[in-house]
Amino acid sequence: MADLTFLKPHYIASATPDSPSITTIIKHLSLLPHIEGGYYLETDRAPETIPSPFPFHPTSTSTEGHAPQRPGFDPALRNTSTTIYYFLTPSGPQGGFHRNKARTVHTLHRGRGRYVIIHADEPGKEGEKRIETFVVGHNVEKGERLQWIVEGGKFKASFLLPDTEGGENSEGLLISETVVPGFEFCDHDFLSAQGLKGLLGAEKAKDLDWLLSPLGRGEN
Numbered sequence: 699m700a701d702l703t704f705l706k707p708h709y710i711a712s713a714t715p716d717s718p719s720i721t722t723i724i725k726h727l728s729l730l731p732h733i734e735g736g737y738y739l740e741t742d743r744a745p746e747t748i749p750s751p752f753p754f755h756p757t758s759t760s761t762e763g764h765a766p767q768r769p770g771f772d773p774a775l776r777n778t779s780t781t782i783y784y785f786l787t788p789s790g791p792q793g794g795f796h797r798n799k800a801r802t803v804h805t806l807h808r809g810r811g812r813y814v815i816i817h818a819d820e821p822g823k824e825g826e827k828r829i830e831t832f833v834v835g836h837n838v839e840k841g842e843r844l845q846w847i848v849e850g851g852k853f854k855a856s857f858l859l860p861d862t863e864g865g866e867n868s869e870g871l872l873i874s875e876t877v878v879p880g881f882e883f884c885d886h887d888f889l890s891a892q893g894l895k896g897l898l899g900a901e902k903a904k905d906l907d908w909l910l911s912p913l914g915r916g917e918n
Contacts (some may be wrong), residue, residue, distance in 0.1 A: 702902060710791070720787050733911075738785070741777060752776075786857070794911020795914060814831045816889075822897070826852070878891060
């Protein structure tokens with residue numbers, strides 16, 4: 699497995715207020731704090747439904763008590779798709795490791811960030827799972843991505859990068875996420891510290907444990 703020590707946070711979550719331009723985006727898009735970290739707003743839930751392709755049991759108890767059940771939710775059905783805005787800012791600079799049973803299509807609107815994907819659903823070499831990491835941003839000539847897809851069953855985390863490579867400042871990473879079939883919290887779970895060790899081994903887990911969410915750490 700490749701050396702992961704180069705993966706370090708550029709921003710540490712703090713109570714320091716974000717810039718006026720960031721707070722303006724949060725206000726005008728009506729964004730709310732997300733339990734994964736950052737901010738979000740569901741902007742579309744397709745009215746069409748299909749029989750759920752997933753067994754009805756939560757993938758983890760990590761969201762219990764933190765994510766209210768959606769009004770009218772029928773566990774036998776899923777909306778064909780849902781879409782949200784998702785926004786990381788210097789005061790909320792990372793989204794902790796989590797996975798969804800469904801496929802998620804991501805589209806960049808502004809800013810830069812790095813994604814780390816643990817392919818937990820694939821056979822691992824010597825018991826360790828494959829890790830993928832890439833930068834999302836507008837510099838496509840250097841390989842930054844404008845659009846990316848994370849299939850169901852894979853743990854993903856993300857963290858904020860400066861707006862320019864080698865810079866210091868960020869006005870936030872704003873993306874859209876479309877989940878197919880539509881998102882439900884019972885199809886979602888956070889990676890725990892013990893789960894991370896089980897996927898990567900204790901030594902490699904130390905390189906990435908800073909990307910666990912507070913719920914995955916059991917802090918809430």
